[in-house]
Amino acid sequence: MKKYLKELEIAGIILMGIGIVVAHTAGYNYGMWPCAAGMLVLLLPYLYKAFHWKEYEQENKRNIWIIVLCILIIYIQLLVLKL
16 A cells, blocks of 8 residues: 555546546536545545554644645635625
């Protein structure tokens, strides 16, 4: 599993990108499924790294800050759209 972590991350990002493109061209109902599949594939390496914290400690801390930043950006965008 360890040697496939990077490939799983790339596959998840590609699937999410495909989902975003499909959502903008064909509609959100069609783009939701590849994006959701990409998120699930991307979750696998993060879970593996979380369970092997000592080995991936620095990368895990960076990922936590990235996720917190993304949540803040989404929250700010939601606030702006409501106004």
